Amino acid sequence: MRKLTYFIACSIDGFIGDPSGDAQFFVPLVDEEFFENFLKAEYPETVPTHGRRATGIDDLENKKFDTIIQGRSSYDLALAVDVTSPYAHMRQYVASRTLEKSPDPNVEIVSEGVVGKIRELKQEDSAFGIYLCGGSKIAGELIDEVDELVIKTYPLVLGSGMPMFGSAFALTEFTLDTVRTFKNGVLVRTYQRKP
Ligand SMILES: NC(=O)c1ccc[n+]([C@@H]2O[C@H](COP(=O)([O-])OP(=O)(O)OC[C@H]3O[C@@H](n4cnc5c(N)ncnc54)[C@H](OP(=O)(O)O)[C@@H]3O)[C@@H](O)[C@H]2O)c1
Numbered sequence: 001m002r003k004l005t006y007f008i009a010c011s012i013d014g015f016i017g018d019p020s021g022d023a024q025f026f027v028p029l030v031d032e033e034f035f036e037n038f039l040k041a042e043y044p045e046t047v048p049t050h051g052r053r054a055t056g057i058d059d060l061e062n063k064k065f066d067t068i069i070q071g072r073s074s075y076d077l078a079l080a081v082d083v084t085s086p087y088a089h090m091r092q093y094v095a096s097r098t099l100e101k102s103p104d105p106n107v108e109i110v111s112e113g114v115v116g117k118i119r120e121l122k123q124e125d126s127a128f129g130i131y132l133c134g135g136s137k138i139a140g141e142l143i144d145e146v147d148e149l150v151i152k153t154y155p156l157v158l159g160s161g162m163p164m165f166g167s168a169f170a171l172t173e174f175t176l177d178t179v180r181t182f183k184n185g186v187l188v189r190t191y192q193r194k195p
Helices: 024-029 032-042 049-055 072-079 114-123 136-145
Strands: 004-010 015-017 065-071 091-095 107-110 129-134 148-153 174-181 187-193
Touching (some): 004 015, 004 114, 004 136, 065 114, 114 129, 114 136, 129 136
């Protein structure tokens, strides 16, 4: 069965954005080493299509994921800059109960049964995993389905902000897999869900 991986940027104090969710302040901390040796080398598909074009990596093949799911508020960020297919190199799902029609033929709206949809996708025969992009609300809804965490911790303290999972208090155990550090102060931890 393939995995659902929550691949997410967060602060030292565990927030994925400011209280409104804005996460733009992480972007200037992506330096050449982190981009080349981590994002481009290992997770090029996590860079949105417009970012791939801008950085000249649009032709790179997917390495880890072939499918992405994000919440409607996260998808809104792309729509706000007139991008309707932000991850054109993957099969795209957007969870939303309010978007009646998809703005793009390459984006499928999941309006109900999002957990069932993820379970169905996990059953597919594929060497690639499913990228849970965020944000907090959809990650909170899908926490019981998350098999793997790839947490990029940026060297910033926010004090308050949007939590990684917008869910009620509950303990979910994960096993630490790998820890990597980069010169820009970013720490990437990979965890596997405890069976
Ligand atoms: N740090 C990072 O790496 C990172 C990554 C991604 C996003 N973010 C940030 O996260 C912020 C957005 O997060 P968010 O928590 O506000 O929103 P979100 O999770 O992106 O989207 C929430 C929306 O998803 C839909 N949804 C959630 N659960 C659903 C379900 N069970 N069934 C159907 N639809 C469902 C609903 O859309 P409707 O209201 O349309 O029904 C809900 O309002 C953004 O500002 C972005 O910057 C950060």
